[in-house]
Amino acid sequence: MKPLSYRVNSTRIPVYIGDSDSPLMSQLRSAQRAAVVVDSTVATLYKNLLDEISSVDAAVVSIFHATEENKCLGKVEELLTLFLEKNIRRDSVLFAIGGGVTGDLAGFVAAVYQRGIGYVHVPTTLLAMVDSSVGGKVGVNHSVGKNMIGAFHQPNSIVMNTKFLDTLPKEELTCGLGEIVKYAVLSGEPFFDFLEKNHLKLLNKEKRSLQKIVRMSVETKKRYVEKDPRELGVRTHLNLGHTIGHAIEAATGYNKFKHGEAVLMGLLAEAHIAMHMKLLRPSSFERILKMVRLIARRRDEQVSLEETLSRMAYDKKMKSGKVRFVLPNGIGKVVIRDDVPMNSVVDAMKFVAADGLLALV
Ligand SMILES: NC(=O)c1ccc[n+]([C@@H]2O[C@H](COP(=O)([O-])OP(=O)(O)OC[C@H]3O[C@@H](n4cnc5c(N)ncnc54)[C@H](O)[C@@H]3O)[C@@H](O)[C@H]2O)c1
C-alpha cells in the first residue's frame, strides 16, 4: 500500500499503517537515545513487545496509567523530572505508545522538554489512530477544563499497527467509530457509502476493513490539518458533533460517556438541528440517523438538559458571546452557524433521548 503522509509548514510527517511491530522497533533502535512512555494496559497486554522495547540499550521506559485524571500537569512534571535525571537529550526521541490520553500527555512533554524534542506516536486505540495522533495537537487537562493546557507539536512520524485493536474493548471501538462517522459526514459520498456497507466488518474488527477505514480517516483529517494547521479556520469543521458532544460530556462530569459516544450523540443532535433549520434534507438526516443507530450503544444514563445547555455556552468554540455550531448541510458539506435557536437545541436533545442514547432529565 502507498505510504501516507501529511505536510505542515514544509515538514512531511509519515504515517505508517500496517500490522507489524517492525516499523516501531526499527525507529526505536535507530534513535540515539529514546524515552518511551507506554500505557500500562498496553504494557500488560503486549508484554513481549515491552520486553523487546526494554532490551533496547538507549531506551528509558516509563509505564503510564492512562486516565483523564492522569492527563495532567503533575504527570508532565513527573516525566520531565525522570527524563532530566536519565539524561534524555535534546536530540533524543520520545515514543508514545498508547491511546489518545498517552499521546496527548507524552506529546506535550515532548513539546516542552528542553524547548521541544521529537516524538513518534504509536496509537493503540482506534480513536487515536483515526484522530488524536494526527495533526499535532498535544496537551493536558486543567481543573477548570479539559485540554486547556497544550501546544501544537507535530510528531516526527506516526506508526500504526492495527494488531493492537485485537484487544481493544468494544466500547473503545465504538468511540473510534464515532469520530469515523463524523469523517464520513464531512468527507461525503464514497466514505459514507463505505461505512454503510462495511460497518459490520468494522464492528467485528475485520483487519482489512479496519486498515482501509483508518487510512480513509487519516486522509480526511490530513486535508483539514494541511490547510489550517493551527485550527484558525477550516480545521474547526472537525468539531462537527462536538459542540453538543462536549456539552454532554461536561454536564455528566466526564465519567458517564466516552468521548466518541458523546460525539455520536452530538452528531445526531446537530444533524437534527440542521434539518430543523432547513439546512439538511430529511433524506440525508435519515441516513445519518441510521448510521448512528448502527454504531451507538443504547444507554440510559441521566443527562440534565439545563446543565447541557449551560455547558454549551462555555464551549471553547464560543465566539463573541454566541455558540458556534458546525452543522451538516448535506453528506459531505458543513456550514458554521451562530444563530441556532435554543428551541432547536432542546428539540434535538429530546430526539436523541427518544432514540435511546441517553435519558434526559
Ligand atoms: N490531540 C487530539 O487532536 C485529540 C483528538 C481527539 C481526542 N483526543 C484526546 O484523546 C483522548 C481519548 O483517547 P482514547 O479514546 O484513545 O483514550 P485512552 O488513551 O484513554 O484509551 C482508552 C482505554 O483503552 C485502553 N487501551 C489503549 N490501547 C489498548 C489496546 N490496544 N487494547 C486494550 N486496551 C487499550 C487504555 O488503557 C484506556 O483504558 C482524550 O483525552 C481526548 O481529549 C485528542
Ligand SMILES: [Zn+2]
Ligand atoms: Zn473528538
